[in-house]
Amino acid sequence: MKKSREYRIVRIRIKRTKRLPAFLTALTKNKIALHHLTTTDNEVSFHTIRKHLPTIRKLRYQYGISFRIESLDDDQVLRKEWIVYVGLLILFAIPFFFSQWIWQVSVENATPEQSEELSETLHEMHLAGPFMKRNKPDDSLIRQYILSKHRDLSWVHIHRRGSKIIFEPLEAPVIENEVNNDSVKGNLIANKSGVITHFNLLKGERVVEENDAVKNGQLLVSGVIKSGEDSIVYGAEGEVYADYWIESAFSLPKKITYQTMGEKTYHFRWANEKKSGNEWKIVKLPKWFSMIGEVYLQQELIEKQVTLDEKSIEDIVIPLLHQRYIKDLPPKTVVKREKLLNVTFDNDTVKGKVLFLVNENIAIKQAINQGD
């Protein structure tokens, strides 16, 4: 710092006297370089560096000359000093460095419970706190993981705005429980084979017990109460849950190409330019601006290719099949376990079988033939 001060430029103004030329010559003979020497009415001024000031002062007494010193670059911000360069470097480096991080992760448009669960999952993925942008896994991988953890979600939007990531979970549509209005009194029988796990009965008498294996069509809950020789048709109502396995075969091309949504970007188009096909939304601007052009949002579509291997079967195919089955099965159905039976890799196709252990209400009502 001290050293660089020595090289700061000063302006020296000297009153014009007879001995001035001799003084200036003496300066040059003392190896002092004078820059930008100009003459005004009664003054001569020049630039030199601070380092020479002691020599100049010494010579000044010899020649009996008075002068004024003006610092030129004290109020100049960008001086040619290393400290200024270091400062500039830091000035640009700090924002650049901090822009390499994701600082804020938030969950929007979710119920408090959902956002709580989601942030827990994000925490597991080490995506909760500040992390480097380039350490962030691909959006589709994050989405896959979240969807495999939260089966009640159908999609997670991932937006990135600067150093902020916003997760927006979309709930899977809840299929309304069909209200069974038929007042027909009857028994409950099994419509699938399985092992009974629990009952949720409103009316009726159990015929089978928990952990019993039942077959399709077997009577589960009787709607007839017998007292002595009379039998009263009372009607059974409720749900009987049973575990059963679903076997599912799949056959997929080995290479799967799919598109995911990337970032939204703003683009400008001149008024006479052709419309491009991939614009998503036109930004509202003042009317006079439409004379010049349009600004539109473009949704980037990232094409991705996945080559299936044994690991990606677990990661991709099973959750997909899971989603498919859970969609087809009635509500309250739980998939307890998934098991990959076998996978065979051909040249370009992957075939395999997956077993799902499903827990579902297997009871359906069967009217009792009352005879009279």
Place this chain on the structure above:
Amino acid sequence: MSKRLLQVMPLIEIENFRQIRIRGDLLLETIADHHMVFLHEDYRIKIEADSFHVRLLRDELLALDMKNLKKIELTRIEE
């Protein structure tokens, strides 16, 4: 001195009659608004112009910008 390696002989360069560069032993004799006098080796150089701007003056080198040069006078100093 490094410039000695490149330039040993005294030299005067006049560029476009607006700039003058003098190399060699140099003494400033007079400095005024409209004229300057230098002693260069055995000669006296008197330059007259509307205004002067000495870009650099140091030992054995002068770079001078002139506006509207009127006269350059070179006379041998007779002892």
